[in-house]
Amino acid sequence: MVDFKEIALYAIIAIVVIAxxxxxxxxxxxxxxxxxxxxxxxxxxNVTYPYQTVYYETNITNRxxxxxxxxxxxxxxxxxxxxxxxxxxxxxxxxxxxxxYTYSSPGPYSLDVVTDPGHVMNIxxxxxxxxxxxxxxxxxxxxxxxxxxxxxxxSSTQSFTFDEQxxxxxxxxxxxxxxxxxxxFFGPDQGVSAKIFQNIxxxxxxxxxxxxxxxxxxxxxxxxxxxxxxxxxIEAVISSFGTRIENVSTSSGTVGxxxxxxxxxxxxxxxxxxxxxxxxxxxxxSPTCATIAASQYNSNESAVLLAAIKNxxxxxxxxxxxxxxxxxxxxxxxxxSKTNVTATNLFSTNFRNGSGIFISSxxxxxxxxxxxxxxxxxxxxxxxxSNTLSVCSYFIPTRSSNYSALPFGMINTSYITPNYIINxxxxxxxxxxxxxxxxxxxxxxxxxVNESSVVWNPVYKSGCHLTNQSSNSIGCVFDNxxxxxxxxxxxxTNGLPGSIRINRMNCELVxxxxxxxxxxxxxxxxxxxxxxxxxxxxxPISSIETSYELLINYTYKNTTRIINGTxxxxxxxxx
Numbered sequence: 232m233v234d235f236k237e238i239a240l241y242a243i244i245a246i247v248v249i250a251x252x253x254x255x256x257x258x259x260x261x262x263x264x265x266x267x268x269x270x271x272x273x274x275x276x277n278v279t280y281p282y283q284t285v286y287y288e289t290n291i292t293n294r295x296x297x298x299x300x301x302x303x304x305x306x307x308x309x310x311x312x313x314x315x316x317x318x319x320x321x322x323x324x325x326x327x328x329x330x331x332y333t334y335s336s337p338g339p340y341s342l343d344v345v346t347d348p349g350h351v352m353n354i355x356x357x358x359x360x361x362x363x364x365x366x367x368x369x370x371x372x373x374x375x376x377x378x379x380x381x382x383x384x385x386s387s388t389q390s391f392t393f394d395e396q397x398x399x400x401x402x403x404x405x406x407x408x409x410x411x412x413x414x415x416f417f418g419p420d421q422g423v424s425a426k427i428f429q430n431i432x433x434x435x436x437x438x439x440x441x442x443x444x445x446x447x448x449x450x451x452x453x454x455x456x457x458x459x460x461x462x463x464x465i466e467a468v469i470s471s472f473g474t475r476i477e478n479v480s481t482s483s484g485t486v487g488x489x490x491x492x493x494x495x496x497x498x499x500x501x502x503x504x505x506x507x508x509x510x511x512x513x514x515x516x517s518p519t520c521a522t523i524a525a526s527q528y529n530s531n532e533s534a535v536l537l538a539a540i541k542n543x544x545x546x547x548x549x550x551x552x553x554x555x556x557x558x559x560x561x562x563x564x565x566x567x568s569k570t571n572v573t574a575t576n577l578f579s580t581n582f583r584n585g586s587g588i589f590i591s592s593x594x595x596x597x598x599x600x601x602x603x604x605x606x607x608x609x610x611x612x613x614x615x616x617s618n619t620l621s622v623c624s625y626f627i628p629t630r631s632s633n634y635s636a637l638p639f640g641m642i643n644t645s646y647i648t649p650n651y652i653i654n655x656x657x658x659x660x661x662x663x664x665x666x667x668x669x670x671x672x673x674x675x676x677x678x679x680v681n682e683s684s685v686v687w688n689p690v691y692k693s694g695c696h697l698t699n700q701s702s703n704s705i706g707c708v709f710d711n712x713x714x715x716x717x718x719x720x721x722x723x724t725n726g727l728p729g730s731i732r733i734n735r736m737n738c739e740l741v742x743x744x745x746x747x748x749x750x751x752x753x754x755x756x757x758x759x760x761x762x763x764x765x766x767x768x769x770x771p772i773s774s775i776e777t778s779y780e781l782l783i784n785y786t787y788k789n790t791t792r793i794i795n796g797t798x799x800x801x802x803x804x805x806x
Contacts, residue, residue, distance in 0.1 A: 264295070264353045264354070264355045265293070265295050265297070265299055265352055265353060265354050265355065266293070266294040266295040266354075266355050266356065266359075267291065267292070267293060267294070267295075267299070267302075267346050267347075267354055267356075267359065267360040268291070268292045268294055268359045268360070269289065269290070269291050269292075269344050269346060269359065269360055269361055269362040270289070270290045270292075270362060271287065271288070271289050271290075271342070271344050271362040271363065271364050272287070272288050272364070273285060273286070273287055273364055273366060274286040274287065274288055278369065279334075279366060279367070279368050279369060280337075280368065280369050280371050280503075280504030281334060281335055281336055281337055281368060281371060281457065281504060282333060282334075282335060282436065282457060282458050282459050282460075283333070283334075283368075284331050284332070284333045284459070285331060285332050285333070285334070285340075285366055286329065286330075286331045287329070287330050287331065287332075287342055287364070288327065288328070288329050289306075289327070289328040289329075289330070289344050289362075290325050290326075290327055290328075291304065291318065291320065291325060291326050291327075291328070291344075291346060292320075292324070292325040293320035293321065293322055293323065293324055293325070294323070295322060296322050297322055298319065298320070298321050298322055299318075299319060299320045299352075300319045301317050301318075301319060302317065302318055302319070302320070302346055302347055302352060303315060303316075303317055303346070303347055303348060303349065303351075304316055304317075304318055304328075304344065304345070304346050305344075305345050305348045306330065306342065306343070306344055307341075307342070307343040307344075307345065308332070308340060308341070308342060309340060309341050310341070310343075315348075328344075330342075333459060334366075334368045335436070336368070337368045337369060337370040337371070338367075338368055339365050339366070339367050339368075340365065340366045340367075340368060341363055341364070341365050341366075342363065342364050342365075342366070343361065343362070343363040344361060344362050344363070345360075345361040346360045346361060347360065369504065370504075371457065371503055371504025371505060372502075372503035372504060372505070374392075374439035374455050374505070375530045375533060376390065376439050376440055376441040376453050376454075376455055376530075376533075377390075377441055377528065377530035377531070377532040377533045378527060378528050378529075378530040379441075379453040379455070379507060379509060379523070379524075379528065380441060380443055380451040380452070380453050380509070380523060380528060381443070381445070381451060381523065381526075381528055382528050382529055382530065382531055382532050384445045384446045384447065385443050385444070385445055385446075385532060386444050386445060386446050386568065386569070387443070387444045387566070387567070387568040388441060388442065388443040388444070388532055388536070388566070388567055388568075389412070389415045389416075389441065389442045389443075389564055389565065389566040389567075390439075390440070390441045390442075390533070390536055390564060390565050391415075391416055391438075391439070391440050391441070391442075391562060391563065391564035391565075391575075392437065392438065392439045392440075392562055392563060392564070393416075393437060393438045393561060393562035393577070394436070394437050394560075394561060394562060395432055395433075395435055395436060395437070395458075396432075396559075396561050396579065397438075397560075397561030397562035397577055398428050398431075398432040398435055398438055399428070399429060399432040400561055400577065400579065400588050401413060401416050401428070401561075401562065401577060402417070402425045402426075402428040402429040402432075403429070404588070404590075404641075404658065405417055405421060405425045406422075406425050406426075406429070406630070407629045407630060407631075407637075407641075408627055408629060408630065408641050409627075409630055410590075410627070410656065412564065412566065412573070412575055412590070412592060413590070415442040415564075415566075416440070416442070416564070417452075418442060418450070418452030418454075418510040419450045419452060419495050419510055419511070419512035420491045420492075420495045420497055420510050420512075423468075423469060423472060423474075423491055423497065424452075424454075424497075424508075424510065426468060426471075426472075427465055427468045427469070427508075430464075430468050431456070431460050431464055431465065431468070434458050434459045434460040434461075434464060435456050435457070435458040435459075435460045436457050436458040437456075437457055437458070438454050438455065438456050438457075439454070439455045440452070440453055440454035440455065441453055441532075443532070448514065449511070449512060449513045449514070450510075450511070450512040451509070451510070451511050451512075451523060452509070452510040452511070453507065453508065453509045453510075454507070454508045455505040455506075455507050456505060456506045456507070456508070457504065457505055457506075458506075460506050461501060461506055462487050462499045462500055462501055462506055465487075465499045465506070465508060466487045466489075466499060469487075469489050469497065469499075472491075474489045474490070474491060475489065475490075476488070476489050477489070479498075479521045481521060481524055481525035482525045483500060483502055483524050483525055484500060484501075484502065485500065486498045486499070486500040486521055486524045486525075487499045487500065488519070488520065488521045490519075491510075494512055494513060494514055495510065495511070495512045496510070496511055496519040496520040496521070497509070497510045497520055498510075498519075498520035498521055498523075498524045500524060507524075509523055509524050511523055535567065536565045536567050536572075539565075539567050539572040540565055540572060540574060543572065543595055545595075546572065546574055546593060546595045546651075547574075549574075549593050549651075549653075549678050549680070550574040550576065550591075550593055552677070552678060553576055553591035553593060553655075553674070553678060554576060554578055554591065555578070555580045555582075555589065555670070555674065556580075557580055557581070558578040558579060558580035558589070559578060559579050559580065560576065560577075560578050561577040561578055561579055561588075562576075562577040563575060563576050563577065564577075566594075569597070570596065570597040570598065571594050571595060571596045571597050572594070572595050573592060573593065573594040573595070574592070574593050575590060575591065575592045575593075576590070576591045576592075577589075577590050578591070582657075582659050582660075582663060582666075582667070582670075583659075583660075583663045583666050585659065585660045585663060587657060587658060587659040587660075587663070587667070588658040589655065589656065589657050589658070590654075590655070590656040591653075591654075591655050591656075591674075592653070592654040592655075592656070593651060593652075593653050594651065594652040594653075594654075595650060595651055596650060596651070596652060599649040599650060600647060600648070600649050600650075600652075600685075601649070602647065602648065602649055602683055602684060602685045602686075603683075605647065605685045608685045608686060608687055608688055609687070609688055609690055610623035610625065610687035610688065610689060610690070611623075611625050611690060612624045612625025612626060612642075612668075613625075613665070613668045613714065614687045614689060615668065615669065615672035616686075616687075617672075617676065619683055619684060620646070620672070620675070620676050620684060621646075621684050621685060621686045621687050622644055622645065622646050622671070622672040622675055622684075622687070623644070623645050623646075623687040624642050624643065624644040624645075624667075624668035624671065624672070625642070625643055626640060626641070626642060626664070627640075627641040627642070627643055627656075629641075637661075638660060638661055639658060639659060639660050639661060640658075640659070640661050640664050641656060641657070641658050642656070642657045642659070642664055642667045642668055642671070643655070643656050643657075644656075644657065644667075644668060644671035644672060644675065646675045646680075646684055647684055647685040648680055648682035648683065648684050648685075649682055649683065650682060651680055651682070653675055653678070653680070655671035655674065655675065657670075657671055665714045665715055666715065668714075669715065689801060690801070691776055691801035692801055693709050693712055693798075693799055693800050693801045694709045694798075694799050695707035695708060695709045695719075695721045695781070695796065695797075695798050695799070696796050696797050696799070697781070697783070697794050697795070697796035698794060698795050698796055699794060704726050704727060705723065705724065705725060705726065705727070705731065705783075705785070705794060706723070706724045706726065707721050707722065707723050707724070707781075707796065708721060708722040708724065708758075709721050709798075709799075710722055710760070712765075712798075712800045716764070717764060717765045717766075717767055718762055718763065718764050718765065719738055719762070719763045719764075719765050719779070719781075719798050719800070720760070720761070720762050721760075721761055721763075721798070722758050722759070722760055722761070723753060723758060723759055723761055723783070724753075724757075724758040725753040725754065725755060725756065725757055725758065726756065727755060727756075727787060728755050728756075729755050729787060729788055730752055730753060730754050730755055731752070731753050731785050731786065731787045732750065732751070732752045732753075732785060732786045733749045733750070733751050733752075733753065733759075733761070733783060733784075733785050734748070734749060734750060734784040734785060734786060734791065735747060735748055735749055735783075735784040736749055736761070736763050736781070736782065736783050736784070737766075737780075737781070737782040738763045738764065738765035738766065738779045738780070738781050738782075738798055739765065739766040739767070739779060739780055740765075740766070740767045740777070740779055740780070741767075742780075744766040746782070746784065747763065747764065749761070763781075763798075765779045765798065765800075767779075776799060776800065776801050777799070777800045778797050778798070778799050778800075779797065779798040779799075779800065780795070780796075780797060781795070781796040781797055781798045782794070782795060782796075783796070
């Protein structure tokens with residue numbers, strides 16, 4: 232039985248094929264045979280490292296006697312099509328393509344150029360109509376940063392590593408806050424280096440570095456940067472400070488040299504797949520960073536650092552767990568001296584529906600601290616106490632008053648035991664400062680250090696005061712203040728011979744808030760507990776003490792009166 236539907240389908244396909252062939256011949260694509268030649272070359276040096284840009288030149292020549300119209304040219308990277316386009320070439324003429332690629336990892340990369348990949352045209356020599364070139368991207372040298380700075384007579388040192396976001400985050404913190412372990416990420420010329428990092432982070436994938444202080448008070452610093460960053464970009468930032476850059480020839484090649492001031496010099500150069508920066512501070516001005524850049528040092532300090540952290544199993548354990556959940560690591564550092572070793576993590580996470588940057592730091596001290604006799608147990612901030620855990624949080628002011636209106640603030644939470652000093656730095660929105668204090672305390676408690684801690688003592692005490700407070704009238708007694716929801720808990724005493732009814736209350740830092748309806752009666756010569764929300768434009772943690780205005784509307788013997796007072800909240804009290 233004949234299936235006419237099937238015959239009709241084949242007829243339609245045949246018509247389509249004939250139509251395509253007619254179009255091809257009408258456009259001249261298959262008219263005769265074509266002689267195409269493809270040449271491909273890599274421009275510049277063959278020594279290539281990750282993130283360096285490689286430039287290629289492709290020349291496609293029509294060696295035939297007729298014009299080539301609408302020929303497809305495709306480019307492939309390691310067998311995957313990267314791009315394609317149509318070209319038309321008159322007889323005896325050529326077209327030139329220039330392309331560049333930046334490879335982010337070492338290995339062989341094959342660039343293939345293929346004309347007419349679909350074999351639509353009648354090309355006489357297919358082998359000549361395509362070409363390929365392999366670029367070998369070399370593996371960069373290991374980031375052995377201590378090979379760049381002197382290793383003898385080191386009294387204290389810190390190594391660190393950042394990714395792109397860690398670079399911009401740490402530089403922003405260093406410019407606004409004075410935190411020692413962050414300052415050391417940028418060397419003795421911190422102002423210049425932090426500005427450099429702030430400008431180069433879009434071009435940088437990661438940074439490895441080291442800071443070293445020597446007996447004799449000199450300081451050496453190096454940062455190895457990987458990415459599309461190059462010395463010219465760094466030199467441009469240094470020049471923006473009005474500092475002159477000189478090209479100095481050394482055994483390491485040409486080094487950009489800048490004298491930042493009379494005691495500090497900075498050098499930058501490219502070597503082994505890294506853009507390297509060296510800073511050196513020396514009172515005698517000799518040697519300079521150029522002298523150091525020309526030398527290769529025995530990097531034994533790296534082994535010392537690793538041994539110090541690995542030999543302390545508890546420190547390694549604590550460091551690995553000192554993160555908030557769902558956080559992203561931005562970098563880390565190790566600090567070592569003869570008396571202690573410190574492990575630091577820099578990370579970010581969403582914090583109460585807002586972004587936050589955090590620095591967790593654990594220092595293992597060489598000689599045990601007598602926590603019962605600790606002199607620095609006074610807390611100039613909020614105290615969190617739970618069982619044997621006592622944690623102090625205080626607000627860190629910015630370096631400059633120009634930053635006073637910033638919408639975020641920095642809180643340092645400290646916990647001290649005989650063998651460890653633990654700090655959590657929390658950079659969060661101003662409305663989340665109290666939450667940062669509580670969360671840091673809970674995170675520290677999860678570490679499970681299980682050692683007796685310094686018991687922090689508040690500097691001031693909170694209190695409640697009414698203008699007519701006396702033994703025979705109305706008074707108030709402070710009970711507690713909940714920082715998380717800014718609620719005051721206190722006791723109102725009635726020293727009058729008759730009952731009073733508290734109608735409304737208002738607790739505020741600034742005027743304009745509505746009174747809260749209370750309608751609670753206090754019998755004669757009795758007292759009652761109250762919880763009053765205290766309105767404030769922002770959570771007060773940066774000051775030593777916050778004084779709320781307290782207004783109480785009450786009725787006594789059918790007469791309504793108002794008492795003014797204050798509710799003084801010590802921002803050093805426990806929660």
